[in-house]
Amino acid sequence: MRELGKVSSLLINRFSPHGAYLALQDGGEVLLPKSYLSGEEKVGEELEVFVYTDSEDRPVAVTNRPKMLLDEFEVLEVKEVTKFGAFLDWGLPKDLFVPKAEMGKSMEVGEKYLVMLCRDNKTERLIGVSKYEDFLLRDTQGFETGQEVNILIFEETDLGYKALIDGDFEGLIYKNEVFEEVQIGDRKKAFVKKRREDGKIDLQLLPIGRAKYEEGAEKILETLKVRKFLPLHDKSSPESIKELLGMSKKHFKQSIGQLYKAQRINILDNGIEIIE
Template identity: 75%
Template sequence: MKELGKINSLLINRFTANGAYLALHDGEEVLLPKSYLKEEFKEGQEVEVFVYTDSEDRPVAVTNRPVALLDEFAVMEAKEITRFGAFMDWGLPKDLFVPKSEMHVDMVEGAKYLVRVCLDYKTDRLIGVSKYEDFLELETRGFEEGQEVEALIFAETDLGFKVLIENAFEGLLYKNEVFIPLELGDKIRAFVKKRREDGKLDLRIEPIGREKYEEGAEKILTVLKVKKFLPLHDKSSPESIKELLGMSKKHFKQSIGQLYKAKLIKILDNGIELI
């Protein structure tokens, strides 16, 4: 069934006491349960649904969207661990099953893991696979220093945060360069710092070079337009600056210097003020 694991636009064929039957491309039908029906639904109407299998392995359509579709990654919480595998919360009534043989590490209930939604061709069911490295692309020479990328935070190490880039590449954000709170599952924009010899990418949250200071200045200006005054100055502690603005002290000083030269702020003994 080519609709399995995807978002599909399907026509309503007919209604029954159990819900609406939608037309599949192979001529078969799939049930959209009654709990997902809306009053305005009519026969012949096209509806957008996600197709997967229910607890009895029957194809079923839902109007909910899971956190990941077929061949996509997401960070999911392990809801239940059994000797056969783990059941993951992916935003649908039926949890996604990760077989023991497809675990990157032994899972712990309540912990979060990077999982890819895959099709088990033996059973024609959707399963989760946490052996993420099997799916990564190793050729990263196409990335350039300073390039903006979409990054998914999926693990924390002593060095920093492991991230999945563009659903296909692995990268790292170093803790000593992160000045905003991050949690597993966060999707952020980041910038390529360098490409390592092993092909993995080092990232940073702030843009590289002069653009970084322009963005920092814009952030301070946005806050000042609301607050008019910030109790931060050259002698403020790095912790105070990080708490109020989410940036390093060096970044802050360079940014307010730019705003001062542009005659947009006053630098006072006890803080900065919008002109």
């Protein structure tokens, strides 16, 4: 079935007491349960649906969209663990099953893991696979320092946060370079810090070089427009600066230096204030 795991526009073939039967490309039909119908649909009308398998492994269509489609990655939370595998919340009535053989590591209820939605060739069911390394691309030669990328943060380690880059590559953000709140499952913009000799990618959340401080200066200025005064100065602790602005002390000092030279702020003994 070509539509399995995808969002498709399908025509209504007929109605039954259970719902509407939609025409598939291979000539078959799939049921859209009555609970997804408004009652105003007509035969021949086109509906946009997602096709997967229900609790009895029968193909079924739904009008709500899951958190990911076939061959896509997403970070999902575990709802139940059994001796056969784990069930994860992917936004549909039937939870996504990750077989034990397809787990990269043991899963725990309440924890979140990076999973790809795959088709099981033996059973023709949709399953989750958390052995993400099998699907990543290895050739990172196209990445350059300073390049902006889209990332999905999927795991915290002792060093920092693992991130999926543009859906195909793995990167790492070092924990001591993170100055904002980060959660597993966050999607963010990031910047390539370095492509290492082994081909792996180091990332950072702030732009590289001078642009980093320009962005920091803008953040301080926007905060001052609301608060007018910040009790921060060059002798403030790194912890208090991070708490109020989410940046390092070095970043803060560089940024207020730019604002001072541009005559946007006054630097006082007990803090900084905006020049109206």
